Amino acid sequence: MAHQSDLIAEDIAAYLKTQEQKQILRFITCGSVDDGKSTLIGRLLWDSKMVFEDQLAALEVDSKKVGTQGEEIDYALLLDGLQAEREQGITIDVAYRYFSTDKRKFIVADTPGHEQYTRNMVTGASTAEVAIILIDARKGVLTQSRRHSYLTSLVGIRKIVLAINKMDLVDYAEDRYQEIIAEYKEFAAELGFEEICCIPISALKGDNIIKASERTPWYQGPTLMHHLEHVEITDNALSKPFRMRVQWVNRPNLDFRGFSGTIASGIVKPGDTVVVPSSGQTSKVARIVTMDGDLEEAVAGQAITITLEDEIDISRGDMLCCPEKRPSFADQFEAHVVWMHEDALLPGRSYLIKAGSATAPAQVSALKHKVNVNTLQREPGKTLELNEVGICNISLTKPISFDPYQENRSTGNFILIDRFTNATVGAGMIDFALRRATNIHWQSIDINKQSRAEMNDQQPKVLWFTGLSGAGKSTIANLVEKKLHSLGKRTYLLDGDNVRHGLNRDLGFTDADRVENIRRIAETARLFVDAGMIVLTSFISPFKSERRLARELLEEGEFVEIFVNTPLEICEVRDPKGLYKKARAGELPNFTGIDSDYEPPENPEIEVEAGTRSADDIAEEIVAKII
Amino acid sequence: MKIEMTHLRQLEAESIHIIREVAAEFENPVMLYSIGKDSAVMLHLAKKAFYPSKIPFPLMHVDTTWKFREMIEFREKMRKEYDFDLLVYTNQEGASQGINPFDHGSALYTDIMKTEGLKQGLDKYKFDAAFGGARRDEEKSRAKERIFSFRSENHRWDPKSQRPELWNLYNAKVKPGESIRSFPLSNWTELDIWQYIYLEEIPIVPLYYAKVRPVVERDGMLILIDDDRIKLAPGEEAQMKSVRFRTLGCYPLTAAVESDAATLPEIIQEMLLTRTSERQGRLIDHDSAGSMEKKKQEGYF
Ligand SMILES: Nc1nc2c(ncn2[C@@H]2O[C@H](COP(=O)(O)OP(=O)(O)O)[C@@H](O)[C@H]2O)c(=O)[nH]1
Ligand SMILES: [Mg+2]
Numbered sequence: 001m002a003h004q005s006d007l008i009a010e011d012i013a014a015y016l017k018t019q020e021q022k023q024i025l026r027f028i029t030c031g032s033v034d035d036g037k038s039t040l041i042g043r044l045l046w047d048s049k050m051v052f053e054d055q056l057a058a059l060e061v062d063s064k065k066v067g068t069q070g071e072e073i074d075y076a077l078l079l080d081g082l083q084a085e086r087e088q089g090i091t092i093d094v095a096y097r098y099f100s101t102d103k104r105k106f107i108v109a110d111t112p113g114h115e116q117y118t119r120n121m122v123t124g125a126s127t128a129e130v131a132i133i134l135i136d137a138r139k140g141v142l143t144q145s146r147r148h149s150y151l152t153s154l155v156g157i158r159k160i161v162l163a164i165n166k167m168d169l170v171d172y173a174e175d176r177y178q179e180i181i182a183e184y185k186e187f188a189a190e191l192g193f194e195e196i197c198c199i200p201i202s203a204l205k206g207d208n209i210i211k212a213s214e215r216t217p218w219y220q221g222p223t224l225m226h227h228l229e230h231v232e233i234t235d236n237a238l239s240k241p242f243r244m245r246v247q248w249v250n251r252p253n254l255d256f257r258g259f260s261g262t263i264a265s266g267i268v269k270p271g272d273t274v275v276v277p278s279s280g281q282t283s284k285v286a287r288i289v290t291m292d293g294d295l296e297e298a299v300a301g302q303a304i305t306i307t308l309e310d311e312i313d314i315s316r317g318d319m320l321c322c323p324e325k326r327p328s329f330a331d332q333f334e335a336h337v338v339w340m341h342e343d344a345l346l347p348g349r350s351y352l353i354k355a356g357s358a359t360a361p362a363q364v365s366a367l368k369h370k371v372n373v374n375t376l377q378r379e380p381g382k383t384l385e386l387n388e389v390g391i392c393n394i395s396l397t398k399p400i401s402f403d404p405y406q407e408n409r410s411t412g413n414f415i416l417i418d419r420f421t422n423a424t425v426g427a428g429m430i431d432f433a434l435r436r437a438t439n440i441h442w443q444s445i446d447i448n449k450q451s452r453a454e455m456n457d458q459q460p461k462v463l464w465f466t467g468l469s470g471a472g473k474s475t476i477a478n479l480v481e482k483k484l485h486s487l488g489k490r491t492y493l494l495d496g497d498n499v500r501h502g503l504n505r506d507l508g509f510t511d512a513d514r515v516e517n518i519r520r521i522a523e524t525a526r527l528f529v530d531a532g533m534i535v536l537t538s539f540i541s542p543f544k545s546e547r548r549l550a551r552e553l554l555e556e557g558e559f560v561e562i563f564v565n566t567p568l569e570i571c572e573v574r575d576p577k578g579l580y581k582k583a584r585a586g587e588l589p590n591f592t593g594i595d596s597d598y599e600p601p602e603n604p605e606i607e608v609e610a611g612t613r614s615a616d617d618i619a620e621e622i623v624a625k626i627i
Numbered sequence: 628m629k630i631e632m633t634h635l636r637q638l639e640a641e642s643i644h645i646i647r648e649v650a651a652e653f654e655n656p657v658m659l660y661s662i663g664k665d666s667a668v669m670l671h672l673a674k675k676a677f678y679p680s681k682i683p684f685p686l687m688h689v690d691t692t693w694k695f696r697e698m699i700e701f702r703e704k705m706r707k708e709y710d711f712d713l714l715v716y717t718n719q720e721g722a723s724q725g726i727n728p729f730d731h732g733s734a735l736y737t738d739i740m741k742t743e744g745l746k747q748g749l750d751k752y753k754f755d756a757a758f759g760g761a762r763r764d765e766e767k768s769r770a771k772e773r774i775f776s777f778r779s780e781n782h783r784w785d786p787k788s789q790r791p792e793l794w795n796l797y798n799a800k801v802k803p804g805e806s807i808r809s810f811p812l813s814n815w816t817e818l819d820i821w822q823y824i825y826l827e828e829i830p831i832v833p834l835y836y837a838k839v840r841p842v843v844e845r846d847g848m849l850i851l852i853d854d855d856r857i858k859l860a861p862g863e864e865a866q867m868k869s870v871r872f873r874t875l876g877c878y879p880l881t882a883a884v885e886s887d888a889a890t891l892p893e894i895i896q897e898m899l900l901t902r903t904s905e906r907q908g909r910l911i912d913h914d915s916a917g918s919m920e921k922k923k924q925e926g927y928f
Contacts, residue, residue, distance in 0.1 A: 012896040019822060022634045093789065095770040096763050098816045105634040107814055110770075119791060126793040247647045252680040260676070262644045262795070291678035301632050303643035303676070316651055340791050354796055357651065413794045422800035424790040 018102065025233055028109040028124045028157075030148035031134030036165045040134065040203035041097055041110055042075025044225070047210045048099040075203075094124045103229040117144075118151060118373060118387035119340045122427060125155040126413070129233055132161040132224075137170040137200075141183045147373045153191040154336060154389070154429065156409045159231060160188070160196045163224065167216065168202040174218040190376075197231070199224050237300035241325035242266030242274070243403070243411050245356035246318045250305050258289055258305040259314055261357070264410035266322060268306070269297045274320045276312065277329035277401045283308040300410075317358035319401035319411075327411060328433035331399040332365070337384065337392045341418070341425035345384035347392075348545025350552075351425065355414035358400045361552060362416070363545065365515060366393040384426075393434060395519075397552040405429035452532030456490050460529040460558065463626065464550060465538045466601065467564035468593050469579055470571035472610040472618075476564060477538040479619035484534060487627065492528055494521055495538040509590060515546060522550035529558055542598045560626060563604040568593050570611045635823050642669075642811040643676040644795060645774055649756050649809045650676070650683050652799035656756035656809075657749070660686040660713070662698045663875040664831050665760035665812055668820055671829050672811060673758075674709065685712035687757075689748055691740040692722055693877035695853055701832045716748035728879040729857070737880075746782050749806065756799075756807045764816045774813050780804040821898060825891045835894065837871040837886040848882035873898075 007015045029037045097108040109124030111117070125131060131152040135145055152160065162184055170176045181198045188196060199208055200216050201224060207213035210225045222230070243264040250258035268274070268285060275282045288295040289305040298304045306320065314320075321327055339345050345364060353362035368391045370381040384390040405412030416426035453460050463480065465473040474495055484491050500507075504520055507513040518541055528535040541547055551559040571593065572580045583591035590596045601607075606625055608618045632640070649656050658673060660666050673682045688702060706713050721739040728736040749757060763770050773789050775797040790798050801807060812820070824831060841852040843863050850857065852865055857879060859865065870883035871894070888897045 008896055008899050012892040016822065016825060016892060016895065020633055020635070020826065023631055024634045024637050093771045093786070094791075096814070097770060098764045098814070100816070100818065105816075105819070123791045123793050127795075247644070248651045248677075250677065250680050256679060258679075260647055262640060289679065291675045299632070301637060301640055303640040303647070305678070352800070354798065356796070357648070410794075413796065415793060415796045415798065417798055417800055422798070422802065424792075424798045427791070427793045 022100070022103065022105055023233065024105045024107060025130065025228060025231070026107045026109070026128045027130040027132060027161075027228065028111065028121070028128040028152075029132045029134060030111070030121060030125075030152065031165075032136075032142065032144040033112070035134040035136050036203040037110060037134055039075050040132075040163070040165065040201075040209075041108055043203050043206060043209055044106075044108070045097060045099050046075060047206070047225070048101055094120045101225070101229060106228065118147075118338060118389070121148065121151050122155055122338045123340075125152060125157060126427070128155075128157055130159045130161060130228070130231055131157045132163050134163050134165050135180060135184070137164050137166045137176055137180065140180050141187070143374050145184065146187060146376070149188055149191055150371075150373055150376055151389075153193065154338075156405060156429070158192070158194040160193050161224065161227060161231075162196055162198045164198065164200045165203050167200045167207060168205050172200070172207075172213075172215045174216075177219075195231075197221070197227055199227065237265045237408075237410060238267060240265035240300075240408055241327075242268050242272070242320075242322040243327060243401075243408070244268070244304075244306070244320045245358065245401075245411075246314055246316055246320065247357045249315060256307070257311070258307045259320065260303070260305045261320075262303045263298055263300050264356070265300045265408055267297060267299050270294075273323050274306075274308070275323040275326060276314055276318050277321060277326055278318050278399070279313055281310075281312040282323055283310040283312050285309075317356070317400070319356070319358075321401065327401045327403045329399050329401050330433035331396040332393065332434040333402070334368070334391065334393050334431040334434055335414070335428040336371075336405075336431065337364070337390050337394075337416070337426050337428045339384040339386055339388050339390070339426050341423055342386050343418070343425065344386070345390070345392075345416075345426060347382070348543065348548070350419060350548065352417040352419055353394070353396060353400075353414050353428075354417060355400055355402060356411065360396045360398050360400060361419075362394055362396040363549065364392045365395045365519070365545075365549065366512060368392065391431070392428075394428070395549060402430050402433075404432050406431075449530050449532065452530075456532040458489050458532070458534060460532050461534055461560055461626070462525045462529060462550070462554060462558060463534070463536045463560050463562055463622070464525075464541070464547065465536065465562045465564055466541045466547060466604075467566060467610070468568060468571045468598055469540055469591075470574045470576055471564040471566035472615055473538040473540075473564045475615045476608070476610065476618050476622070477536045479615055480622050481536055483619060483623045484627075487623075489534055489627075490532070491534045491536060493536045493538070494524060499524075511590075515543075518543075518546040519549065522546075522553050525550065526553045529554060540592050540598070542592045542596065544599045544601070547601065560606065561601055561604040562622060563601045563607040564610045565600070565607055566610045635819065635826060638815055638819060639672065639675070639823070641795070641814065642672045645797070645809060645811040646673050646676040646758070648797055648799070649758065649775075649807075652797075653756040653807070655752070655754050656684045656758065657714075657752065657754040658682075658684060658686045658758040659745070659760070660688045660702075661760060661875075662688065662694070662702050662832060663760070664820055664824060664835060665762065665815075667829050667831050668815070668823055669758060669760045669812060670705070670709065670711075671827060682711050685714050687714040687716060687748055687752075687754075689741065689744045690715050690717045691736075691744065691877050692717060693728060693740070693856075693879060695832075695834055695851065695875060695878045695881075697834050698832055698875060701830075705830070714748070714752070716744060716751070718744035718747055727856070728877060733880055736877075741877075749782065754806065755801060756809055758809050758811060760812050761810050762815050762817070762820075763810075763813050772810065772813065774810055775799060776808045776810065777801070778806045778808055782806070784808075818895070818898065821891065821895045825895065832875060834872045834875060837869050837889045837893075839867050839869050840883070841865050842868050842870055842883055849885065851878050851881075851883055853878040 031037045095110045099106050111120040111124040133148055164177050164180055177200045200219050201208045207215055208223045212223055244261045246259045246261050248260040250260050270285050272285045273282055286307045286309045288298050347364045347367050350361050350363050353360055369378045371389045372379050373389055403411040412430040414428045415424050418425045465477050467473050481491050481493050504517050507517050525535045525537055582588045583594040592598050718740055726736055726739045773792050842849045843865055868885055869887055871886045872883055888894045
């Protein structure tokens with residue numbers, strides 16, 4: 001029996017004391033349609049007395065009306081809640097169920113086994129510590145079992161229960177059971193599970209659910225309930241470095257400034273030094289404040305308010321961290337992304353990312369490959385469709401603090417939100433920070449962009465010239481720079497010559513290399529702007545997404561997109577470097593305007609028609625507009 | 628070293644996280660305060676979430692004018708003791724038309740005074756987020772409710788297009804007019820609520836404790852004679868019985884249970900040893916299969 005009725009009846013106070021030590025276990029049940037997920041959970045609720053008499057009466061009526069068990073009770077009906085799914089006889093979304101025994105409180109994520117499976121399963125599994133993978137004993141290990149197992153491992157679940165269900169339909173045969181678990185363990189070897197506990201069950205008849213079944217005398221292991229009550233909940237979040245994302249700045253009056261949040265990992269005590277990666281500033285914890293009094297120590301999972309000894313600049317989205325083991329602080333990372341929406345993921349499109357309390361515009365700068373969730377094979381792809389999993393490079397408009405998901409489940413996750421519909425369209429698990437700054441922590445700097453700009457007596461900005469090859473970008477940019485120089489402005493021109501031969505000499509002309517080329521140029525331009533300079537760049541930069549990337553690296557008003565609009569025919573006639581001729585002859589594949597697209601800017605700050613007017617005229621006009 | 632959080636502390640921390648997230652993300656949130664035990668826990672958690680600051684949003688009680696008298700007394704007492712802003716909203720049009728549960732039936736009455744009243748109240752103050760104390764274990768259709776539940780401009784809930792909710796990341800983006808209902812107690816069960824009230828010594832309306840009260844038996848339910856608006860039909864008679872309530876709402880629609888449980892441990896004891904769910908005491912749930920799901924789509928909490 002799940003609850004100690006005697007103690008409850010005799011000494012409720014003593015019973016309540018024992019209840020104060022209970023813990024929560026969250027688990028998910030995975031299986032294909034009709035493997036028995038709903039029946040199993042219904043059974044667990046039933047046997048742990050979470051079903052009340054009025055619900056039972058309703059269940060009996062329902063069982064006769066829509067049940068699949070004839071006169072017997074259909075436990076699945078306890079779960080399949082919404083009318084639509086009852087009528088269709090399928091579960092359509094993620095549902096959460098609760099039951100408890102004297103040892104633990106359980107939260108079960110119940111997810112349906114059909115098309116939307118990946119989305120729903122990843123959602124349900126995201127908070128689970130244990131996954132029960134159901135296998136129909138008659139069918140054995142199926143493609144779907146592989147998929148469930150892969151997704152389980154992807155979201156970081158390390159403990160598996162392999163429940164071989166419907167043993168009643170294979171005469172409780174041990175050899176069938178052994179055959180299935182041998183096959184399963186072989187393919188699961190590569191998935192990195194810590195523990196696979198195999199149990200032969202019948203969800204319908206109740207074998208090995210609560211009580212050891214007499215019909216499987218050959219099975220010596222625990223019952224499912226016993227295992228769920230005792231499986232160790234690896235609380236390794238405690239042994240990880242301290243991390244807390246600030247959710248809310250607590251300022252009741254001028255004398256109190258606290259930072260409220262939930263500890264993602266580790267332990268914190270008054271006197272501990274903490275660092276804020278976004279500014280590089282450190283301070284010591286003064287107090288850990290709660291309504292129940294100040295704490296001597298707080299651990300992962302607790303929702304607290306911290307005050308610091310020094311006044312440092314901290315706002316929502318910042319992370320307080322252990323200074324010896326800092327998180328990554330970067331604006332680019334590689335991640336596994338699960339797509340959750342009918343509208344496919346488009347690389348280059350701007351989404352909102354939400355990682356803990358930090359939110360920022362972000363885009364997928366590259367979809368490196370997809371993972372076929374059935375075969376685990378890599379597959380190429382340009383977009384990510386609903387229920388697909390892809391490995392992506394993601395770039396943000398501002399850096400955030402995070403850890404790789406495999407190292408820290410709480411600080412390595414994020415969701416993507418569509419900026420127009422506000423739908424949650426994707427979920428991600430960060431693999432690692434990209435290129436810049438994995439280990440370069442930001443120093444707090446007193447001399448900043450503004451002070452440098454003031455010294456230079458100018459508004460730093462980037463004049464980003466874009467247009468076809470031969471449109472006149474470099475000619476005009478050169479003239480603009482000369483004019484600015486003579487006005488006493490500090491400038492720098494980035495173009496193919498000084499970039500391709502140095503900084504970017506390792507890059508070719510594939511799509512990926514082009515994106516990287518522009519990314520480096522944009523970053524370089526940003527550094528120059530930070531240094532207080534006016535930067536001119538002159539590159540074809542044919543794709544909107546990359547130009548947007550450059551724009552989003554800079555602050556409002558710093559990015560001036562100048563579209564040098566010269567018709568293709570004129571460029572081709574000019575053909576200063578003979579490139580069009582070569583491209584037409586097929587000697588230069590992927591040449592912009594010929595066999596690769598040029599996406600004209602929609603709202604450039606400045607557009608100049610450079611087919612007929614003189615370059616000097618145009619340069620004059622541009623200077624007038626920006627000074 | 629191993630420091631484990633117990634289930635109540637974990638639930639508490641997760642709820643505080645949700646409450647803070649709403650306060651930080653929305654411009655104009657409100658906490659719907661129904662005065663019942665779940666609201667009492669939610670209010671307590673909100674105090675904890677922002678301590679030492681005041682709760683940074685108002686509470687709103689949608690008063691149908693048919694609440695138990697003791698609920699209103701308790702509300703006023705809490706308003707004085709706790710330092711929060713309280714808005715009380717009543718659907719005036721419905722009230723002046725005299726819409727009541729006896730003459731108009733529970734369905735129409737609930738629709739006008741409760742569902743409609745709630746929508747009017749939310750519209751009046753242009754709230755973009757509203758906390759509710761609903762739990763997923765209360766009713767089947769709630770089991771798939773999100774913690775941040777999106778509502779269209781006319782407050783409708785669409786169970787088929789809910790936003791997926793992963794980890795503890797809640798999507799708080801809405802367009803003008805749209806809103807989010809947030810349920811910080813989603814993962815609590817009735818037992819958790821009682822254990823927490825016991826552990827934290829949270830004040831609750833005395834109606835939850837058994838006492839000898841005047842009741843009348845009607846359609847197999849015990850209805851409290853809370854004031855003289857309830858008229859006894861021929862054959863009905865007032866009886867004095869030791870009763871208590873497992874859930875509180877409008878007195879004509881809320882059934883009492885016979886009980887001697889006059890302390891919290893006794894209530895919990897009784898709950899663990901009986902086998903009926905708390906919703907049985909709510910008359911509106913019995914109307915038809917999936918009635919709660921329909922109500923929710925229309926904007927009922
Ligand atoms: N014989 C037998 N039937 C089962 C067992 N478990 C589930 N079923 C039946 O399989 C069908 C599908 O079960 P259900 O729980 O709805 O599966 P779900 O789609 O995974 O939720 C129902 O008819 C169940 O009664 C079992 O252990 N033995
Ligand atoms: Mg099912």
